[in-house]
Amino acid sequence: xxxxxxxxxxxxxxxxxxxxxxxxxxxxxxxxxxxxxxxxxxxxxxxxxxxxxxxxxxxxxxxxxxxxxxxxxxxxxxxxxxxxxxxxxxxxxxxxxxxxxxxxxxxxxxxxxxxxxxxxxxxxxxxxxxxxxxxxxxxxxxxxxxxxxxxxxxxxxxxxxxxxxxxxxxxxxxxxxxxxxxxxxxxxxxxxxxxxxxxxxxxxxxxxxxx
Amino acid sequence: xxxxxxxxxxxxxxxxxxxxxxxxxxxxxxxxxxxxxxxxxxxxxxxxxxxxxxxxxxxxxxxxxxxxxxxxxxxxxxxxxxxxxxxxxxxxxxxxxxxxx
Numbered sequence: 001x002x003x004x005x006x007x008x009x010x011x012x013x014x015x016x017x018x019x020x021x022x023x024x025x026x027x028x029x030x031x032x033x034x035x036x037x038x039x040x041x042x043x044x045x046x047x048x049x050x051x052x053x054x055x056x057x058x059x060x061x062x063x064x065x066x067x068x069x070x071x072x073x074x075x076x077x078x079x080x081x082x083x084x085x086x087x088x089x090x091x092x093x094x095x096x097x098x099x100x101x102x103x104x105x106x107x108x109x110x111x112x113x114x115x116x117x118x119x120x121x122x123x124x125x126x127x128x129x130x131x132x133x134x135x136x137x138x139x140x141x142x143x144x145x146x147x148x149x150x151x152x153x154x155x156x157x158x159x160x161x162x163x164x165x166x167x168x169x170x171x172x173x174x175x176x177x178x179x180x181x182x183x184x185x186x187x188x189x190x191x192x193x194x195x196x197x198x199x200x201x202x203x204x205x206x207x208x209x210x211x
Numbered sequence: 212x213x214x215x216x217x218x219x220x221x222x223x224x225x226x227x228x229x230x231x232x233x234x235x236x237x238x239x240x241x242x243x244x245x246x247x248x249x250x251x252x253x254x255x256x257x258x259x260x261x262x263x264x265x266x267x268x269x270x271x272x273x274x275x276x277x278x279x280x281x282x283x284x285x286x287x288x289x290x291x292x293x294x295x296x297x298x299x300x301x302x303x304x305x306x307x308x309x310x311x312x
Contacts, residue, residue: 001268001271001273001292001294001296001302002263002265002266002267002268002270002271002309002312003265003266004266004308004309005231005295005298005307005308005309007265008298008308011298011308012298012305012308015298015305015306016305017300017302017303017305018298018305019282025298025299026298026299026300026301027298027299027300027301028301031294031299032294032301033271033272033273033292033293033294034293035272035292079270084270084271084272085271085272085273085274085292090272093272093275094270094272097272097274097275097278098270099276100278100284101269101270101284104284104285105269105284105285106284106285108285109285111263111266111267111268112263114258114263115259115263123260123263124260133256134256135256135259135260136256136259137256137260138255138256138257141257141260154281156233157264160257160260160261160264161261161264161265162261163255163257163258163259163261164257164260164261164262164264164265165261165265167254167255167258167261203269
């Protein structure tokens with residue numbers, strides 16, 4: 001299981017009855033891996049992530065039932081919860097396992113090959129001078145993998161995934177309104193993954209758009 | 212497997228076309244920097260690495276079972292989690308993009 005399995009983008013583009021997604025899925029309720037509790041689906045389907053974390057007057061409330069107030073709060077129990085095949089009471093195992101993967105990954109896998117073949121411990125530590133600029137994370141996101149606790153590594157991973165998801169916004173012009181409406185995305189040719197200048201500059205978002 | 216933003220050409224073209232039309236026929240290029248212009252420069256590194264973690268399948272308990280049975284962290288997964296084999300829809304499922312992982 002990974003996050004992207006349910007937060008799809010262009011993977012089903014060429015599939016009959018598929019199409020472009022804005023980091024969401026096609027299910028009524030997203031499937032979860034089989035465990036002895038018998039559950040087969042999550043309580044909800046996967047909410048679209050594009051524009052999901054735009055600042056808004058009422059504050060940020062995530063999941064359709066406002067289960068979480070921040071992306072990091074959402075990501076941690078997702079990595080350590082039922083979506084990733086962990087049962088209630090297995091959070092400590094989940095955190096320990098994730099930290100083990102970060103410590104032991106050697107960058108030889110197919111996923112790493114798309115990201116410079118760098119081991120996770122090198123990328124997350126962030127101090128190796130051989131790390132290319134595109135993969136050298138800023139200091140606030142780094143964690144000294146060699147000395148960090150499992151929880152510190154887990155938090156660092158959650159912060160990075162949080163940064164990734166919060167960067168998912170529709171492309172906009174300088175006035176704010178979207179220039180890439182969802183209907184356009186449904187045509188299947190646009191990823192609509194852009195960075196919003198006003199957001200990066202801390203500028204307010206138009207009220208109508210943030211509701 | 213990496214999502215590379217290569218699909219931005221159509222909206223970029225649309226914006227450029229609208230910008231040209233808005234110049235009273237004078238084909239003026241707007242001066243403000245647009246979001247997609249920034250994106251062309253590449254995502255910040257924390258987003259790039261966050262994306263890699265977003266795609267990582269080995270954090271799941273299913274992979275821990277594999278490790279507990281003697282599998283190695285960097286060893287190719289012999290059989291992926293069956294839940295990844297299909298993408299569930301409100302109709303017929305279609306093949307999952309991460310089948311085998």
